[in-house]
Amino acid sequence: xxxxxxxxxxxxxxxxxxxxxxxxxxxxxxxxxxxxxxxxxxxxxxxxxxxxxxxxxxxxxxxxxxxxxxxxxxxxxxxxxxxxxxxxxxxxxxxxxxxxxxxxxxxxxxxxx
Amino acid sequence: xxxxxxxxxxxxxxxxxxxxxxxxxxxxxxxxxxxxxxxxxxxxxxxxxxxxxxxxxxxxxxxxxxxxxxxxxxxxxxxxxxxxxxxxxxxxxxxxxxxxxxxxxxxxxxxxxxxxx
Numbered sequence: 606x607x608x609x610x611x612x613x614x615x616x617x618x619x620x621x622x623x624x625x626x627x628x629x630x631x632x633x634x635x636x637x638x639x640x641x642x643x644x645x646x647x648x649x650x651x652x653x654x655x656x657x658x659x660x661x662x663x664x665x666x667x668x669x670x671x672x673x674x675x676x677x678x679x680x681x682x683x684x685x686x687x688x689x690x691x692x693x694x695x696x697x698x699x700x701x702x703x704x705x706x707x708x709x710x711x712x713x714x715x716x717x718x
Numbered sequence: 719x720x721x722x723x724x725x726x727x728x729x730x731x732x733x734x735x736x737x738x739x740x741x742x743x744x745x746x747x748x749x750x751x752x753x754x755x756x757x758x759x760x761x762x763x764x765x766x767x768x769x770x771x772x773x774x775x776x777x778x779x780x781x782x783x784x785x786x787x788x789x790x791x792x793x794x795x796x797x798x799x800x801x802x803x804x805x806x807x808x809x810x811x812x813x814x815x816x817x818x819x820x821x822x823x824x825x826x827x828x829x830x831x832x833x834x835x
Contacts, residue, residue: 609760637822648808648826649761692761696822703773704816706824708761 606631608707611693615713622683626712628693629675637696637704638669640678642689643711649692652678683716690714721745724809724827731799732835739794739830741809749815750792751824752784753808761808767792768815799834806831 611628618624630638638655653660655667655676666679676695680687693709722743731737743750752764766774767786781803783795792809808829813821 639823646831648829650826651823654823703766703768704822705763705766705774706822710758710760 608632608697609693609695609709611691611709611712613710613712615715617715617717618683619717620683620685622716623679623681624683624714625680626678626691626693626714627675628677628695628709628712629673630693630695630707631674632695632697632707633671633674635695635697637706638667638676639694639706640665640667640676641692641694643692644689652691680714683714685716685718688714688716721825722809722811722827724807724830726830727828728831728833730833730835731796733799733801735799736795736797738796739807739809739832741792741794741827743790743792743809743811743825743827745811745825747811747813747825748789749812750786750789751810751812752792752794753810755806755808755829765794766815773815796832799832801834804832804834 608631640652641649642652643649655669659668664681668677690711690713692711694706696704697707725740749768754762763776764778765784781798785793806829809827810824812824
């Protein structure tokens, strides 16, 4: 099982649609969870951290399900500018017991007019 | 946004060249990271420096040599690279490694797009 797994998509949705992405992770000891957004040929940018109680930021809602080891991202009322790749990120521990982030491959979203 | 800067933005080099990538962060962070991003692959962590000490070397070939003279600057020295090393090289920083979720949040530079001929 991959450490962090995402459906690569692409997801093609019309403007105004609601779209949801899931991401599963393999390390039950993971403590930190993030969603990043990456536009074509640009660097990843933090979209939101994911807290255990779930959190919302405008049209974006993130949820964490520890029992099933997955996090989700819900985007409501999609805009053309939401078109990007959404990266799921989870922390883990390296051989020296230092924490590091593990990145998913990303889910590609295209919002169409 | 100029929190993390990288130079050069684009680099073409032959397999016998030596070049260096530079990263600088203006966020007051103590951890800096080098990542490699290739097409169809997730971000690959290469090196981590936490308070100027290297804490991660993710089995990176010795033709890549990092240097962290202080908490604000990070270099990646390149020599005798191979065509398969062509990729986007991203630098990131965070408050510190191994702390809270907030401390682990990473901020990226724009990257150096490297082509090895």
